[in-house]
Amino acid sequence: MTKTTVSAPHPLDQALALDPVVVTAHEHGRESTRHWQGRTHPGYMNMVGPFGGITAAQALNAVLQHPELLGEPISFTANFAAALAEGAFRAEARPVRTNRSTQHWTVTLSQTDAQGVESVVLTATAVTAKRRATWSAVDAVMPEVPRPQSIPRVPLIRAVAWPQRYDMRPCAGQVPTEWNGTEADSVTQLWMRDEPPRPLDFCSLTALADVFYPRVWRRRAVMTPVGTVSMTVYFHASADELAATGTDYLLGHARAQSFFNGFFDQSAELWNESGHLLATTHQIVYFKE
Amino acid sequence: MTKTTVSAPHPLDQALALDPVVVTAHEHGRESTRHWQGRTHPGYMNMVGPFGGITAAQALNAVLQHPELLGEPISFTANFAAALAEGAFRAEARPVRTNRSTQHWTVTLSQTDAQGVESVVLTATAVTAKRRATWSAVDAVMPEVPRPQSIPRVPLIRAVAWPQRYDMRPCAGQVPTEWNGTEADSVTQLWMRDEPPRPLDFCSLTALADVFYPRVWRRRAVMTPVGTVSMTVYFHASADELAATGTDYLLGHARAQSFFNGFFDQSAELWNESGHLLATTHQIVYFKE
Numbered sequence: 295m296t297k298t299t300v301s302a303p304h305p306l307d308q309a310l311a312l313d314p315v316v317v318t319a320h321e322h323g324r325e326s327t328r329h330w331q332g333r334t335h336p337g338y339m340n341m342v343g344p345f346g347g348i349t350a351a352q353a354l355n356a357v358l359q360h361p362e363l364l365g366e367p368i369s370f371t372a373n374f375a376a377a378l379a380e381g382a383f384r385a386e387a388r389p390v391r392t393n394r395s396t397q398h399w400t401v402t403l404s405q406t407d408a409q410g411v412e413s414v415v416l417t418a419t420a421v422t423a424k425r426r427a428t429w430s431a432v433d434a435v436m437p438e439v440p441r442p443q444s445i446p447r448v449p450l451i452r453a454v455a456w457p458q459r460y461d462m463r464p465c466a467g468q469v470p471t472e473w474n475g476t477e478a479d480s481v482t483q484l485w486m487r488d489e490p491p492r493p494l495d496f497c498s499l500t501a502l503a504d505v506f507y508p509r510v511w512r513r514r515a516v517m518t519p520v521g522t523v524s525m526t527v528y529f530h531a532s533a534d535e536l537a538a539t540g541t542d543y544l545l546g547h548a549r550a551q552s553f554f555n556g557f558f559d560q561s562a563e564l565w566n567e568s569g570h571l572l573a574t575t576h577q578i579v580y581f582k583e
Numbered sequence: 584m585t586k587t588t589v590s591a592p593h594p595l596d597q598a599l600a601l602d603p604v605v606v607t608a609h610e611h612g613r614e615s616t617r618h619w620q621g622r623t624h625p626g627y628m629n630m631v632g633p634f635g636g637i638t639a640a641q642a643l644n645a646v647l648q649h650p651e652l653l654g655e656p657i658s659f660t661a662n663f664a665a666a667l668a669e670g671a672f673r674a675e676a677r678p679v680r681t682n683r684s685t686q687h688w689t690v691t692l693s694q695t696d697a698q699g700v701e702s703v704v705l706t707a708t709a710v711t712a713k714r715r716a717t718w719s720a721v722d723a724v725m726p727e728v729p730r731p732q733s734i735p736r737v738p739l740i741r742a743v744a745w746p747q748r749y750d751m752r753p754c755a756g757q758v759p760t761e762w763n764g765t766e767a768d769s770v771t772q773l774w775m776r777d778e779p780p781r782p783l784d785f786c787s788l789t790a791l792a793d794v795f796y797p798r799v800w801r802r803r804a805v806m807t808p809v810g811t812v813s814m815t816v817y818f819h820a821s822a823d824e825l826a827a828t829g830t831d832y833l834l835g836h837a838r839a840q841s842f843f844n845g846f847f848d849q850s851a852e853l854w855n856e857s858g859h860l861l862a863t864t865h866q867i868v869y870f871k872e
Contacts, residue, residue, distance in 0.1 A: 368867060369662070369812060371660045371815065373658070373687055373708050373710055375679065375680035376680065376682065390706060391665065391702065391703045391704075393664070396812065396869070398664040398703065413680065414680045417679060417687055419662050419813075421813055423845070425844040425845050426845050428870065428872050429803070429842070431841075431842045432840070432841050433768070433802070433839050433841065433842070434840035434841065513722070523657060523712075524657075524708075524710050526660065526813075528841075528865070530840075530843040530846075531843065532844065549722065551721070551819075551852065551863050552723065552860045553721075553722070554721075554819040554820065554860075555714040555715065555821065556715050557657050557712070557817075559817045561850065561863075571840065574840050574841065574865075576850075576863075576865050578657060580685070580712075581717065
């Protein structure tokens with residue numbers, strides 16, 4: 295007897311899957327809105343609703359699967375309007391303007407409740423472009439940290455699903471072990487990659503841009519309720535650099551700049567092991583107190 | 584004879600003026616899209632099209648003038664799809680989701696050409712919210728620089744209109760005086776305010792977030808063509824803090840993190856003279872070579 299191994303798709307690919315709902319609707323004779331159906335994935339659930347990074351990646355994927363896509367993502371902004379309920383959502387991606395080498399997108403995710411009322415749960419915009427080779431340089435400085443293999447993996451909280459989808463190896467600024475109000479800086483540095491390993495692409499990079507735990511928890515050692523309201527990713531790499539990164543770890547470096555009356559910001563860099571700054575990312579996050 | 588002085592509105596207020604076009608259109612029985620007509624202002628023109636900061640401020644103003652507005656801006660992202668032609672544009676602001684204390688907005692600016700074809704020139708999203716007093720802290724460090732009054736105003740290039748609308752007093756990283764390819768860091772620090780002085784508000788702050796000249800010019804002393812494709816502003820202040828700032832100068836600190844194959848990023852902080860970090864802002868910018 296021979297054993298045949300049929301490997302299931304990676305959990306991220308399962309989560310990213312979108313089924314076309316309406317093939318094409320022409321508006322103004324020039325714009326094509328595509329409707330897709332996606333669904334939340336049990337492997338990426340957070341305490342309330344799914345991990346924001348996976349929802350952002352699903353929204354970006356609606357752009358990347360669009361047949362009229364021009365080039366590759368340069369910029370992506372997702373606004374989280376509500377926690378998604380478990381189950382299906384509708385993704386709508388629309389190329390609102392296509393220039394010679396750049397393209398502008400709007401994306402909406404919405405869900406229909408038991409009463410049949412549809413509500414927007416996420417809005418997003420993206421800019422894609424055909425890149426040309428130009429003078430390039432990195433001005434940010436990659437932190438000097440030990441190699442990922444020398445750092446133990448962060449212990450998992452089994453009660454929450456999504457952190458189990460990531461191999462996270464913190465170098466600095468771990469989650470506080472005592473919630474005692476001791477103030478610290480707001481910096482976290484960690485190596486991270488998908489678990490199990492999966493070759494990097496724009497969607498997985500977008501999800502990785504949201505893995506940092508809330509800066510206000512780090513800063514204050516107070517576990518106040520939080521929720522990201524808006525998140526932006528700037529891509530500083532093409533598909534080639536992501537493919538070359540493969541299943542290597544990324545070094546993430548995140549810090550806050552301001553905590554003010556209910557909202558704080560976070561800025562982060564994502565580097566690959568060979569020192570390419572693949573993305574910079576920014577978000578603004580609600581915190582309760 | 585007595586002289587009566589009738590003061591014209593500030594150029595910024597002229598530029599921000601939006602006339603309602605359609606009073607209300609109900610979609611899904613719950614959402615109200617407002618249509619406004621605005622127009623480019625000769626005082627804020629750049630070399631090709633208007634100064635991006637003023638276009639972003641006009642888009643934000645469509646949200647702020649909406650009768651269903653909840654709270655104050657927390658986050659605003661504008662994507663520049665095309666240079667605006669001189670003249671009228673249509674602004675469309677839509678509250679796509681209103682929660683108890685937060686509200687999500689989409690905004691579109693479009694123009695109609697001589698053939699009657701309407702095209703999107705800008706997309707934007709905004710999150711507004713009712714803030715509550717919470718623990719607050721600033722983690723970014725305000726640069727130590729001389730007071731604005733001790734720094735001479737930057738000489739004006741009379742050929743371009745919009746810089747004449749700002750009083751800019753550079754502390755570090757001025758525009759290169761020789762375009763000789765000498766590489767430098769990508770940092771610029773400057774004091775800035777509207778010219779003539781005008782009390783600060785969310786719209787003027789948004790425009791000020793875009794006054795920095797292109798980081799690639801600073802970094803390389805090479806004047807390559809550039810254009811911002813996406814810009815985000817995170818507000819770390821309420822109307823009260825902006826009113827308290829009044830007509831004081833703001834200290835802007837901007838730098839790039841990556842220049843890669845046609846696009847570079849810029850991150851900046853905007854401080855008031857008494858040390859409140861009013862906003863952090865990020866953008867990604869096309870550059871030709």
